Amino acid sequence: METVLVIGGTRFVGRHAVEEFRAHGYEVAIFNRGKHENPFTDDEDIVHHKGDRTDDDALVRARDRIDPDFIIDCVAYYPRDVRTATEIFADADAYVYVSSGAAYGTEVVPKREDETPLCECTSEQAVDDSWDTYGPRKAAGDRAVFEAGERGVRAMSIRPPVVYGPYDYTGRFEYWVDRVSTYDRLLVPHTALRHLVYVDDVARGLRTIAEQGDPGEAYNVGDHSLPVLSEWINLLADSVGTSVDLIKVSERELAIADLESSDFPLYRDYPHVLDTHKLESMEWSSTPLSEAVSETVEHIDSADSSEKRGPDRDSEERVLDVLETI
Incomplete structure (x- = not known):
């Protein structure tokens, strides 16, 4: 052996x-x-x-x-x-x-x-x-x-x-799982593909x-599919068993609360895509996204998501309140 x-x-x-x-x-x-x-x-x-x-x-x-x-x-x-x-x-x-x-x-x-x-x-x-x-x-x-x-x-x-995935200690997914579990309206910055x-x-x-x-x-090595951030959030919401209204915002709207797109976990301003054909040629393949996201969410304790991993809700509410008046 x-x-x-x-x-x-x-x-x-x-x-x-x-x-x-x-x-x-x-x-x-x-x-x-x-x-x-x-x-x-x-x-x-x-x-x-x-x-x-x-x-x-x-x-x-x-x-x-x-x-x-x-x-x-x-x-x-x-x-x-x-x-x-x-x-x-x-x-x-x-x-x-x-x-x-x-x-x-x-x-x-x-x-x-x-x-x-x-x-x-x-x-x-x-x-x-x-x-x-x-x-x-x-x-x-x-x-x-x-x-x-x-x-x-x-x-x-x-x-x-x-x-x-399970046991990820960075909190990047925890932030969004906490958001979709708690609120029905979320800010999401315009973002590029991120593998x-x-x-x-x-x-x-x-x-x-x-x-x-x-x-x-x-x-x-990378997922077979490349959702943008808004699609990742919807995948997480589906796994949690809820739905959310995503309000897409630019730097101009975020400036209302002194926020920037880069404050949001998983944001990227330029596409980051890896060609995985070389590994796939050895009969490796990636897990379907729905299965991978479901397993990830199952191991996340959303109560452990602290605001320090992304914008605090009060700042988001400030932007949402202003946008409602426009």
């Missing part, structure tokens, strides 16, 4: 990766710092190796103890993380790095793995921890994968856009790439 080591493994993408590999007959081990609750404590077959992934010696100890066939790297946020991991696990059957659609450095539609340029990453950006450098750092991690592939390491990467991906599809993509991917290659 083959063994998979998931670096990360207890929060979101990593948690689903553990479940995906377990469901397909793999032995699974987790390597992380143990700072988050481990949902697999009752499964004695899942080995938990505690350590900091920035500690090279700790990674070596995990390798020697577990002897993994596949490594799924969910928490490599700096180029050094990827370079180190591809060296330490160079003899493994597969190393798969979780990159990001943010790694692309050009706004084109769609973004293709072998055509669209990646972000550049300076030495200063490579060690910075701000959101502004996230894309460049992920791109540099991709380049480390390519270099490892050239050395004969079976290293690959997966590039998801915004990920949603999203269901977390179980990312997990299946990770397994597909580990089993079938080519060394030194990157693979986009």
